[in-house]
Amino acid sequence: MSASGVxxxxxxxxxxxxxxxxxxxxxxxxxxxxxxxxxxxxRSKLAVFGSSSNQRRHPFLNMxxxxxxxxxxxxxxxxxxxxKSTNHKDARLAVLQVYKEFQRLTPKFWWDFGLQDMPLGVxxxxxxxxxxxxxxxxxxxxxxxxxxxxxxxxxxxxxxFYNPDHVRNYLFAENIEAKPKDFLSKFLNGKE
Amino acid sequence: xxxxxxxxARAAARATQQxxxxxxxxxxxxxxxxxxxxxxxxxxxxGMTILQACLLVGVEIPRFCYHxxxxxxxxxxxxxxxxxxxxxxVASCAMPVMNGMKVKxxxxxxxxxxxxxxxxxxxxxxxxxxxxxxxxECDLQDQAMTHGSDRGRLQSRYDGKRAxxxxxxxxxxxxxxxxxxxxxxxxxxxxxxxxxxxxxxxxRGSDMQIGTYVEKFFASELSGNIIDICPVGALTNKQxxxxxxxxxxxxxxxxxxxxxxxxxxxxxHRTGELLRxxxxxxxxxxxxxxxxxxxFAIDALKVQRLLTPFVRGADGQLKPASWEEALxxxxxxxxxxxxxxxxxxxxxxTDVETMVAxxxxxxxxxxxxxxxxxxxxxxxxxxxxxxxxxxxxxxxxVESSDALLLVGTNPRFEAPTxxxxxxxxxxxxxxxxxxxxxxxxxxxxxxxxxxxxxAIDDLLAGKGDFAKTLSxxxxxxxxxxxxxxxxxxxxAVLAKLQQLSTKLSKDKNSKVLNVLQRWAGMTxxxxxxxxAGTASLRKKPIKFLYLVGADEGKIxxxxxxxxxxxxxxxxxxxxxxxxxxxxxxxxxxxxxEGTYVNTEGRSQRGYPAVSPPGEARxxxxxxxxxxxxxxxxxxxxEIKELRARMSEIAPHLVRYRDFEPSSFSKQALELAQxxxxxxxxxxxxxxxxxxxxxxxxISRNSQLMAATKRAALDARENPxxxxxxxxxxxxx
Numbered sequence: 001m002s003a004s005g006v007x008x009x010x011x012x013x014x015x016x017x018x019x020x021x022x023x024x025x026x027x028x029x030x031x032x033x034x035x036x037x038x039x040x041x042x043r044s045k046l047a048v049f050g051s052s053s054n055q056r057r058h059p060f061l062n063m064x065x066x067x068x069x070x071x072x073x074x075x076x077x078x079x080x081x082x083x084k085s086t087n088h089k090d091a092r093l094a095v096l097q098v099y100k101e102f103q104r105l106t107p108k109f110w111w112d113f114g115l116q117d118m119p120l121g122v123x124x125x126x127x128x129x130x131x132x133x134x135x136x137x138x139x140x141x142x143x144x145x146x147x148x149x150x151x152x153x154x155x156x157x158x159x160x161f162y163n164p165d166h167v168r169n170y171l172f173a174e175n176i177e178a179k180p181k182d183f184l185s186k187f188l189n190g191k192e
Numbered sequence: 193x194x195x196x197x198x199x200x201a202r203a204a205a206r207a208t209q210q211x212x213x214x215x216x217x218x219x220x221x222x223x224x225x226x227x228x229x230x231x232x233x234x235x236x237x238x239g240m241t242i243l244q245a246c247l248l249v250g251v252e253i254p255r256f257c258y259h260x261x262x263x264x265x266x267x268x269x270x271x272x273x274x275x276x277x278x279x280x281x282v283a284s285c286a287m288p289v290m291n292g293m294k295v296k297x298x299x300x301x302x303x304x305x306x307x308x309x310x311x312x313x314x315x316x317x318x319x320x321x322x323x324x325x326x327x328x329e330c331d332l333q334d335q336a337m338t339h340g341s342d343r344g345r346l347q348s349r350y351d352g353k354r355a356x357x358x359x360x361x362x363x364x365x366x367x368x369x370x371x372x373x374x375x376x377x378x379x380x381x382x383x384x385x386x387x388x389x390x391x392x393x394x395x396r397g398s399d400m401q402i403g404t405y406v407e408k409f410f411a412s413e414l415s416g417n418i419i420d421i422c423p424v425g426a427l428t429n430k431q432x433x434x435x436x437x438x439x440x441x442x443x444x445x446x447x448x449x450x451x452x453x454x455x456x457x458x459x460x461h462r463t464g465e466l467l468r469x470x471x472x473x474x475x476x477x478x479x480x481x482x483x484x485x486x487x488f489a490i491d492a493l494k495v496q497r498l499l500t501p502f503v504r505g506a507d508g509q510l511k512p513a514s515w516e517e518a519l520x521x522x523x524x525x526x527x528x529x530x531x532x533x534x535x536x537x538x539x540x541x542t543d544v545e546t547m548v549a550x551x552x553x554x555x556x557x558x559x560x561x562x563x564x565x566x567x568x569x570x571x572x573x574x575x576x577x578x579x580x581x582x583x584x585x586x587x588x589x590v591e592s593s594d595a596l597l598l599v600g601t602n603p604r605f606e607a608p609t610x611x612x613x614x615x616x617x618x619x620x621x622x623x624x625x626x627x628x629x630x631x632x633x634x635x636x637x638x639x640x641x642x643x644x645x646x647a648i649d650d651l652l653a654g655k656g657d658f659a660k661t662l663s664x665x666x667x668x669x670x671x672x673x674x675x676x677x678x679x680x681x682x683x684a685v686l687a688k689l690q691q692l693s694t695k696l697s698k699d700k701n702s703k704v705l706n707v708l709q710r711w712a713g714m715t716x717x718x719x720x721x722x723x724a725g726t727a728s729l730r731k732k733p734i735k736f737l738y739l740v741g742a743d744e745g746k747i748x749x750x751x752x753x754x755x756x757x758x759x760x761x762x763x764x765x766x767x768x769x770x771x772x773x774x775x776x777x778x779x780x781x782x783x784x785e786g787t788y789v790n791t792e793g794r795s796q797r798g799y800p801a802v803s804p805p806g807e808a809r810x811x812x813x814x815x816x817x818x819x820x821x822x823x824x825x826x827x828x829x830e831i832k833e834l835r836a837r838m839s840e841i842a843p844h845l846v847r848y849r850d851f852e853p854s855s856f857s858k859q860a861l862e863l864a865q866x867x868x869x870x871x872x873x874x875x876x877x878x879x880x881x882x883x884x885x886x887x888x889x890i891s892r893n894s895q896l897m898a899a900t901k902r903a904a905l906d907a908r909e910n911p912x913x914x915x916x917x918x919x920x921x922x923x924x
Contacts, residue, residue: 184821
């Protein structure tokens with residue numbers, strides 16, 4: 001009788017604990033949600049504020065100190081939550097690393113996918129161009145994302161998930177028609 | 193046969209109108225009635241019904257027979273509410289509010305009453321919702337769900353189910369009379385709005401039937417509206433039958449182009465296919481109605497369409513070509529033709545965007561030869577003074593006018609929605625109407641003043657009774673059809689009417705003179721500076737002619753240089769395309785975003801519901817492409833940029849939905865050429881119902897409109913049909 005009472009009490013305690021845990025985790029989630037939405041809204045407001053104060057000074061922000069604050073906020077906007085790399089240096093290292101890895105893969109890649117219509121040296125240059133064409137990027141998150149994509153490509157190449165057509169589309173955009181840009185070509189293509 | 197003739201309808205309508213005018217006049221009188229609705233105190237005007245008062249506090253009472261724009265019948269009993277100190281439930285649509293009245297709209301008593309009514313209605317209503325076209329937009333279906341019981345007591349095995357023979361009322365409206373719940377909305381519509389008094393009820397109780405007694409064509413240009421007002425699936429759209437359910441379709445709000453009123457419409461479409469047109473409520477223009485052409489002519493948008501560019505080959509045959517080839521051919525000819533030998537003509541359905549682009553293009557080639565296909569006098573200041581060509585007093589002003597003169601127009605067929613408003617004013621007020629033109633059935637009584645411009649002279653001289661009526665009127669209005677001002681003597685008619693309207697004008701804001709245009713694009717064209725009419729084309733042998741939707745056959749090869757090069761841009765292969773050396777396929781009004789200025793000068797925006805078929809393109813973009821190939825690129829790539837250009841030309845063109853008043857009517861009179869006094873025939877071309885159905889390139893290609901025209905012609909032979917002309921004369 002008393003044993004079953006103990007078991008019942010334990011069971012009840014267990015349920016209580018679980019419920020408590022659930023409440024705590026829900027609340028943490030709520031707080032996190034609130035914080036991230038708060039951050040987002042702050043950031044967008046600061047960005048608007050920053051860009052407007054950069055372009056032309058607010059009439060009511062003529063004092064140098066406020067201008068400085070505006071400037072620092074504009075700077076603050078650029079530091080963002082990291083995806084993987086925390087700063088530009090990390091991102092650069094990640095790029096160099098994935099670049100080396102890719103170049104190590106290149107001879108096998110070149111041979112397996114029947115890309116011998118160009119010499120290996122040229123093909124290496126093509127791979128290099130894939131990296132250098134993004135040299136202007138400064139946003140760490142974008143760089144991280146591209147590094148991740150490159151890893152994914154390498155994975156697919158290694159395990160032959162791609163076929164030669166995929167690769168040619170990916171590297172040389174051979175089968176993709178350029179989108180019409182000016183009015184007349186859009187018109188003739190029926191896009192306009 | 194219970195019929196409500198014109199006189200009876202007018203008297204009945206007056207009675208309800210008295211209530212309304214009392215309601216309207218009430219703000220001046222301090223007396224307001226105190227009513228409690230579900231315990232909420234409400235001060236409302238005396239003469240209001242309980243149902244209207246409930247709407248004020250946001251309580252929607254279920255109803256079938258009550259309709260805002262029709263007289264009150266009170267026969268469906270769905271709107272029963274509980275009124276304190278009343279033993280029986282009260283029909284709220286017919287009961288005026290009284291001081292201290294306490295209304296309950298949600299009590300158990302009311303619920304029980306509604307459930308009872310619903311059970312009776314469903315007892316006599318077939319259970320064919322799955323095959324009924326109204327399914328999904330059916331008032332009975334919706335209200336059975338919200339207010340009905342989940343079971344009925346009908347034992348159809350023993351009691352049987354009511355069934356009624358279907359009526360044939362023409363090729364437009366499908367009837368399944370078994371579904372009818374006898375709300376009599378259609379009967380009231382036919383009598384009050386459409387003036388088709390043959391539509392009525394026969395029998396009583398469960399034997400009551402709605403119809404024309406003997407089989408007859410529903411002879412009205414507004415007949416399609418009974419589809420919309422029918423709360424169940426008894427009257428449905430024949431064209432749309434078994435096509436789609438409302439939840440599968442997309443709706444695009446747009447503007448109608450079949451007449452110059454610019455009625456607001458909703459285009460229903462699905463998977464890139466236009467399915468039907470229904471009216472959109474706009475109290476300033478079409479209220480809740482649209483004409484049959486606007487509703488049913490859309491089947492023509494799938495036939496006789498120009499799907500690809502054509503270029504005339506060396507053998508003289510038009511051959512399908514690519515856009516590159518067509519554009520290059522047009523541009524080359526355009527460049528090599530001298531400026532004074534180039535001309536452009538736009539048809540009546542063209543949107544303002546296209547006309548602005550085309551005019552800009554021609555101006556860049558130093559040519560001012562842009563004109564409309566529709567004629568209009570250039571005297572009295574012509575298109576320079578806007579009061580010369582717009583419906584200056586607005587369409588809704590008809591309701592407050594007390595004397596109306598119609599000159600050379602048949603608004604019944606030129607703008608059915610405006611005519612519905614005139615009839616409404618005729619029924620609900622003491623308006624006196626005079627007609628110079630044809631003696632036809634306009635759905636209201638009028639004084640016939642003659643068929644020539646001599647009648648205007650008489651009015652100017654103050655001869656006759658109607659001249660006195662006009663001069664005594666507080667808000668006189670003159671509506672003149674654009675057709676009356678065309679040709680020789682048209683300028684004199686305009687001048688005389690301007691004299692007359694200046695004489696009659698008592699108020700600074702009312703211009704009295706209103707022009708009813710015939711084409712949706714005409715007012716816009718004149719607003720942006722197109723020359724009216726193709727007369728200037730005949731002065732010089734034109735070598736390069738650019739037609740945009742000009743399909744009325746006003747121009748032929750004999751008007752042009754023998755070597756002339758003709759470009760046609762438009763959506764249907766008709767008279768314009770026949771002339772052409774190059775055909776550029778354009779979009780119809782349902783396929784492009786466009787601005788249309790209605791006859792009042794109110795600019796409205798239409799939206800595309802479907803994409804242009806085949807290789808066809810949006811019209812202004814074609815003009816823009818031609819300009820680039822011809823080497824004089826127009827400075828807009830997007831419609832926003834083009835609209836910015838439009839607002840540079842005339843800001844009102846982008847102030848959508850607003851009425852832009854016109855001025856300088858006095859100056860117009862000073863410029864008017866009043867000298868000539870030759871007599872002009874003012875009988876409009878559209879006189880009888882068959883004349884209504886096929887008036888533009890779209891409706892001419894519509895099989896349904898052709899069938900309806902045939903039905904209307906056959907109906908004349910029907911011995912039971914009242915002859916069109918004597919009908920009006922007999923009542924006059």
